[in-house]
Amino acid sequence: MxxxxxxxxxxxxxxxxxxxxxxxxxxxxxxxxxxxxxxxxxxxxxxxxxxxxxxxxxxxxxxxxxxxxxxxxxxxxxxxxxxxxxxxxxxxxxxxxIADQDEVKAKIEEAADQVIAEAYLTQTIASEVTEDALRKRYEEAVAGQTGEEEAKARHILLDSEEDAQAVIAELNDGAEFTKLAAEKSTGPSAAQGGDLGWFQAGQMVPEFSAAAFALEPGTYTKEPVKSQFGWHVILLEEKRTADAPSFEDMHDQLTAEMTRELIQARLEKLRGDTKIERFGPTGKPLVPAE
Known part of the structure; x- marks a missing residue:
């Protein structure tokens, strides 16, 4: 059965x-x-x-x-x-x-508990997460902040330091970076002349970011940069400071954070108002963690 x-x-x-x-x-x-x-x-x-x-x-x-x-x-x-x-x-x-069967009754009670708990959270916690509260939280989060620094760069990825040195020598002699990237780079951006678009430091491996953000716009690395992917020659085209994220961009994140904090605060109060005993699988009382 x-x-x-x-x-x-x-x-x-x-x-x-x-x-x-x-x-x-x-x-x-x-x-x-x-x-x-x-x-x-x-x-x-x-x-x-x-x-x-x-x-x-x-x-x-x-x-x-x-x-x-x-x-x-x-x-x-x-x-x-x-x-x-x-x-x-x-x-x-x-x-x-069938509704009178013990197993069915238990499941009905379980489902009812879930519905009631969700309704409780909706009517208490969710009602506190208003647009005004979220906007105040947003203003506090971004007050005085500016966006992160971003760089727009190209690179030529090569298999060896010797190959990278040879490319730098060609650049020193006046070769065009975009053309060399298309001809010699082993990376997927070769077809775009090595173009990596705009990126923030954390979006690239540390060695690459450190070298790229240390350059002045319009200059390239005079020594090859080694990373886990190979040897890079990097051309920095532009730098900018990104705008701080908008309220709309942060809305979902702020909602989740505020909801989580309110639920945690409510649970802490409920725990403090109730005697709770916890036991291990053998029935022995659990010692609270310090």
Whole structure:
């Protein structure tokens, strides 16, 4: 006999197959499935239970990413069928008395705990992560800051120090750097005349960055620069100071940081207000780490 976990997984696969098949068929939507329709519009009745367009849109938001990109018209009917099927299966399951089984009760309680915890965090923590709070945090983070220094450079990558010395000799005699890079460089940028574009120091290996940022614009290294990739001859074309990141660029990072800090603070308070005992696998009390 299948365990509940295996049976649930099998049922989920079956429902997914029922749903995914029509998606591939690109079933057109009937009238009334347009995005400007009121979410409260009733799109199905299953006995005495109604399904609204808003519920279908929530279902769509929970689909795998590839299906969320599909136009609504292409997935409307299979989503509607899935919503109807879910109601039918749930009713049949409740009528069977399966909800009274201990294992099912435990899973229902576990799911309820998760929903309640998420709602709690949404209504407490998330409500504190406002745009005003994020913008204040942003201003504090970037106050007085300037962006990092960036360099625009080209390089010629060679297999040996002797080859690199020979290239430098040609440059000293007036050879064009771009042409030599295209002819002699073993690196992937050879086709672009050795062009590496703009980069910050941390984006290159230390030996390369140190040599590149030490140059004056328009000059090249007079000695070969060794790195794990080989021997470099570097031409610095320009330097600039990048702008500090914008609020929009940092929005997601600031949100994550602030949310994490608020949750941690809330947990510390809850821990302090509650007696907590921890035990190892043998049941022996764990000694708190100092």
């Amino acid at each position: 299948l365990s509940l976990r295996h049976a649930t997984a099998a049922a989920s696969v079956a429902l997914s197959l029922v749903f995914c098949g029509p998606v591939v068929a690109q079933t057109p939507a009937p009238a009334g499935a347009a995005s400007d329709v009121d979410p409260s519009t009733v799109v199905a009745r299953v006995g005495d239970k109604e399904v609204t367009l808003g519920e279908l849109m929530v279902m769509r938001s929970q689909l795998p990413a590839q299906y969320q990109q599909v136009p609504l018209e292409a997935i409307y009917e299979p989503m509607l069928n899935r919503a109807v099927d879910q109601i039918l299966i749930t009713r049949a399951a409740r009528a069977s008395g």
